[in-house]
Amino acid sequence: MKVLGNLAVLSAILVSSSAFAQYTDGVIKIGVMNDMSGTYSDLSGQGSVLAARMAVEDFGAAAKGMKVEIVGADHQNKPDVGSNVVRTWIDRDQVDLIVDVPTSSVALAVNEIVRDKNKVFLVSGAAASDLTGAKCSPNTVHWTYDTWALANGTGTALVKSGSNTWFFLTADYAFGHALERDTAAVVEKNGGKVLGKVRHPFPGTDFSSFLLQAQGSKAKIIGLANAGSDTINSIKQASEFGIVQGGQNLAALLAFITDVHALGLQTAQGLIMTESWYWDLNDANREFAKKFAPQNRGVHPTMVHAGVYSAVTHYLKAVEELKSDADGKAVVAKMKATPTDDKLFGKGEIRADGRKIHPMYLFEVKKPSESKAPWDYYKLRATIPAEQAFRPLKDGGCPLVSG
Amino acid sequence: MFEIFGIPSQALFGQLLLGLINGSFYALLSLGLAVIFGMLNIINFAHGAQYMMGAFVAYFLLNYAGLNYWVALIVAPLAIGAFGVLIERTLLKWIYRLDHLYGLLLTFGLALIIEGVFRNYFGSSGLPYRVPELLQGGQNLGFMFLPNYRAWVVVFSLVVCLTTWFVIERTKLGSYLRAATENPALVRAFGINVPRMITLTYGFGVALAALAGVMAAPIYNVSPQMGAHLIIVVFAVVVIGGMGSIMGAIVTGFGLGLIEGLTKVFFPEASNTVIFIIMAIVLLIRPAGLFGRSA
Numbered sequence: 264m265k266v267l268g269n270l271a272v273l274s275a276i277l278v279s280s281s282a283f284a285q286y287t288d289g290v291i292k293i294g295v296m297n298d299m300s301g302t303y304s305d306l307s308g309q310g311s312v313l314a315a316r317m318a319v320e321d322f323g324a325a326a327k328g329m330k331v332e333i334v335g336a337d338h339q340n341k342p343d344v345g346s347n348v349v350r351t352w353i354d355r356d357q358v359d360l361i362v363d364v365p366t367s368s369v370a371l372a373v374n375e376i377v378r379d380k381n382k383v384f385l386v387s388g389a390a391a392s393d394l395t396g397a398k399c400s401p402n403t404v405h406w407t408y409d410t411w412a413l414a415n416g417t418g419t420a421l422v423k424s425g426s427n428t429w430f431f432l433t434a435d436y437a438f439g440h441a442l443e444r445d446t447a448a449v450v451e452k453n454g455g456k457v458l459g460k461v462r463h464p465f466p467g468t469d470f471s472s473f474l475l476q477a478q479g480s481k482a483k484i485i486g487l488a489n490a491g492s493d494t495i496n497s498i499k500q501a502s503e504f505g506i507v508q509g510g511q512n513l514a515a516l517l518a519f520i521t522d523v524h525a526l527g528l529q530t531a532q533g534l535i536m537t538e539s540w541y542w543d544l545n546d547a548n549r550e551f552a553k554k555f556a557p558q559n560r561g562v563h564p565t566m567v568h569a570g571v572y573s574a575v576t577h578y579l580k581a582v583e584e585l586k587s588d589a590d591g592k593a594v595v596a597k598m599k600a601t602p603t604d605d606k607l608f609g610k611g612e613i614r615a616d617g618r619k620i621h622p623m624y625l626f627e628v629k630k631p632s633e634s635k636a637p638w639d640y641y642k643l644r645a646t647i648p649a650e651q652a653f654r655p656l657k658d659g660g661c662p663l664v665s666g
Numbered sequence: 667m668f669e670i671f672g673i674p675s676q677a678l679f680g681q682l683l684l685g686l687i688n689g690s691f692y693a694l695l696s697l698g699l700a701v702i703f704g705m706l707n708i709i710n711f712a713h714g715a716q717y718m719m720g721a722f723v724a725y726f727l728l729n730y731a732g733l734n735y736w737v738a739l740i741v742a743p744l745a746i747g748a749f750g751v752l753i754e755r756t757l758l759k760w761i762y763r764l765d766h767l768y769g770l771l772l773t774f775g776l777a778l779i780i781e782g783v784f785r786n787y788f789g790s791s792g793l794p795y796r797v798p799e800l801l802q803g804g805q806n807l808g809f810m811f812l813p814n815y816r817a818w819v820v821v822f823s824l825v826v827c828l829t830t831w832f833v834i835e836r837t838k839l840g841s842y843l844r845a846a847t848e849n850p851a852l853v854r855a856f857g858i859n860v861p862r863m864i865t866l867t868y869g870f871g872v873a874l875a876a877l878a879g880v881m882a883a884p885i886y887n888v889s890p891q892m893g894a895h896l897i898i899v900v901f902a903v904v905v906i907g908g909m910g911s912i913m914g915a916i917v918t919g920f921g922l923g924l925i926e927g928l929t930k931v932f933f934p935e936a937s938n939t940v941i942f943i944i945m946a947i948v949l950l951i952r953p954a955g956l957f958g959r960s961a
Contacts, residue, residue: 300782462935472930475677478811491790521789529796
């Protein structure tokens with residue numbers, strides 16, 4: 264029996280060191296985890312699984328002899344649920360890469376697990392800039408956007424145009440706190456003043472009470488440090504309570520094209536927002552959207568979907584060159600060493616702290632009369648060049664950088 | 667202008683009024699639940715889904731048939747009420763004799779299926795529904811800007827709640843209903859069709875949920891999880907008021923709306939939990955609820 268057992272071990276070692284079995288389990292397994300049923304499921308959800316699948320197909324993984332499998336799961340925006348899924352995925356199902364994970368509280372929990380287990384974590388959906396700041400990890404890349412970039416884009420533009428007093432309506436969890444903190448810093452740096460804030464439970468439904476407090480503050484700008492249906496309902500109810508007619512303006516610090524679609528242009532027109540990707544920005548993006556939307560109930564891709572596509576593409580490149588997906592740190596190091604280049608985000612790079620660098624864009628939502636077709640929603644107001652779009656490396660406090 | 671605990675009284679009045687508006691949704695929804703529980707002994711967990719369906723019917727009517735809010739206010743409750751009747755005839759009627767738990771599980775499962783189907787087709791962000799033209803704009807009350815639509819919601823739901831209470835507690839039809847739940851065999855002996863009455867009662871409770879859904883459509887976006895957000899709070903309201911007590915549901919609905927409104931001013935972070943804290947306290951002191959009759 265013992266001999267047989269030894270033989271089995273020996274043959275396993277032989278197989279794993281042979282040319283075709285560099286990948287754990289012989290398969291590169293990608294786990295797309297996000298909100299599949301709740302407030303963030305349109306901006307990430309099944310669309311992110313689709314984007315990952317399109318990335319694998321466009322990469323031509325099968326033709327290159329790489330076997331890639333994609334699994335998806337719903338974390339219900341709960342850190343405990345998300346942590347359990349990721350542990351099961353890594354320990355039992357041999358998942359090598361976790362991707363997307365909106366809801367910063369969940370992403371911060373997953374960040375630690377992936378670091379412990381030495382796998383790879385590519386963040387597209389989550390926003391908290393702590394992921395490349397104090398909580399940065401050699402196993403994590405923060406891809407699409409972050410709270411600092413949003414604050415820098417929208418905050419700077421508004422304060423410079425004279426909107427110098429702010430009141431924050433903040434979702435009461437890691438993401439909202441980070442967005443509020445980063446935006447307040449931008450406002451104060453540019454000579455503006457924060458008059459107050461109110462933190463609402465996440466997810467919320469009725470925001471009228473908080474909006475009334477914001478109205479009472481007399482601030483010129485009510486900064487919405489929330490996302491998804493919280494932002495939708497805040498904007499909708501602000502219009503109901505005549506806040507904009509009263510002379511105050513709303514700043515949707517994080518809004519996605521799906522939110523604008525849900526609000527309708529009548530309500531959303533004139534909103535200013537910062538995003539890293541818009542489907543109608545260039546031919547490559549339009550072509551992607553044209554392929555994506557019919558497979559996603561007609562819903563056009565958000566920047567989160569595009570980020571998943573771009574991140575998975577770059578991961579596959581790194582794994583192909585390394586011929587291994589076993590050591591998460593090594594894969595991420597390879598990803599950082601290789602300049603990024605894909606059809607949706609163009610050329611870019613990943614910094615030592617795990618921050619992916621690319622331009623950000625300041626958009627304004629069109630008036631109903633300006634929109635020629637469904638999903639034709641944004642006007643480009645300004646492009647923030649890559650080197651100014653994200654928090655300077657030295658300011659993040661990431662331990663990976665100081666050394 | 668005087669202050670109360672550091673909050674200007676103006677702001678406080680505004681918040682109380684908003685609390686009352688939210689309370690009217692709680693009242694309308696918990697009323698339907700209380701009617702169904704009181705008459706059928708079924709804990710209707712599908713109530714949130716039926717509320718959401720009401721809002722969707724309003725959306726469909728407007729966008730596919732060009733029928734406005736006022737038509738939806740009548741058609742949606744009828745349509746969803748009929749759907750409720752169908753559920754009662756095909757599913758619920760088999761489980762009256764069983765433990766409460768079976769009804770709860772069945773309706774909970776139904777809610778999950780209905781919400782899943784809607785999410786599959788319409789996504790989660792929701793669909794826009796405008797405030798009807800007649801009720802656009804608002805009044806400046808001095809201490810706050812009150813949108814006309816919200817004022818309408820409070821008044822209309824109060825009327826619906828009190829009418830329902832009156833019909834069940836003070837009319838002959840209501841007395842038949844109450845008698846039928848106490849002693850169905852005896853009532854049947856008087857020649858009254860008890861099963862049909864039960865079916866229609868369920869349909870009525872469901873219609874109330876759909877009515878609340880139509881009223882909510884212009885305020886919140888019409889989205890598949892709009893009911894799931896509300897249903898847990900509404901259950902807490904029913905438990906606090908006393909399961910099956912009609913007046914209890916109405917008074918507690920409005921009352922808790924007010925308390926929640928105040929919490930949003932003094933300690934906004936706790937505004938989601940305050941109702942459950944009250945529920946825990948009430949259950950400790952009066953297990954049958956504030957207006958419930960102990961068994």
